[in-house]
Amino acid sequence: MARGPRWHDGWWRPARACPSPNFGPRPPGAAVTLVVVHSISLPPGEYGGDDVEQLFTNRLDCAAHPYYAGLRGLAVSAHFFIRRDGATLQFVSCEQRAWHAGASRWRGRENCNDWSIGIELEGLEGRGFEASQYRQLATLLRALVGRYPIEEAVGHEDVAPGRKADPGPGFDWTGLQRALRRRRPRLPRADATRP
Numbered sequence: 129m130a131r132g133p134r135w136h137d138g139w140w141r142p143a144r145a146c147p148s149p150n151f152g153p154r155p156p157g158a159a160v161t162l163v164v165v166h167s168i169s170l171p172p173g174e175y176g177g178d179d180v181e182q183l184f185t186n187r188l189d190c191a192a193h194p195y196y197a198g199l200r201g202l203a204v205s206a207h208f209f210i211r212r213d214g215a216t217l218q219f220v221s222c223e224q225r226a227w228h229a230g231a232s233r234w235r236g237r238e239n240c241n242d243w244s245i246g247i248e249l250e251g252l253e254g255r256g257f258e259a260s261q262y263r264q265l266a267t268l269l270r271a272l273v274g275r276y277p278i279e280e281a282v283g284h285e286d287v288a289p290g291r292k293a294d295p296g297p298g299f300d301w302t303g304l305q306r307a308l309r310r311r312r313p314r315l316p317r318a319d320a321t322r323p
């Protein structure tokens with residue numbers, strides 16, 4: 129691992145910076161207390177290509193696949209994207225508001241984008257994720273907890289129930305909790321499955 133500061137203006141150095149235009153300011157005084165975990169793959173279920181990166185930077189060729197017709201004109205982003213091999217890209221500074229959660233609510237509070245970090249895992253709802261992704265997610269969460277007042281990590285399905293289903297039942301919250309060990313944000317879904 130490289131030496132030196134791990135963060136620069138909300139950019140995490142171990143990630144490859146891939147700046148997206150799809151972001152805005154957080155509301156004044158908004159503390160970043162939530163992490164929202166997502167899954168995405170383009171085309172859905174196909175891994176290893178560059179199309180997620182293209183989507184988040186508004187460069188996706190929407191004629192390249194029938195599924196992409198529905199993505200035309202979409203301006204979305206996440207702070208981070210963790211590939212199947214654990215390689216991590218960052219699109220938006222954590223100081224800024226990324227556009228990942230959409231209409232959302234958690235613990236009675238609307239617009240989770242205002243006060244959250246969005247992390248996309250390369251994957252598909254209902255399918256599993258790779259050990260390298262859990263390891264990298266745990267590393268990233270520890271880095272975030274060290275830098276921001278993160279209290280909880282939840283799924284997109286938790287903040288937009290009925291509308292979103294990612295990362296889905298293939299995501300192992302209990303395994304993530306184990307990987308985090310100490311200094312971890314609360315993971316309510318893992319807590320819920322505890323006997």
Ligand SMILES: [Zn+2]
Pocket residue numbers: 165166167228284292294
């Ligand atoms: Zn999502």
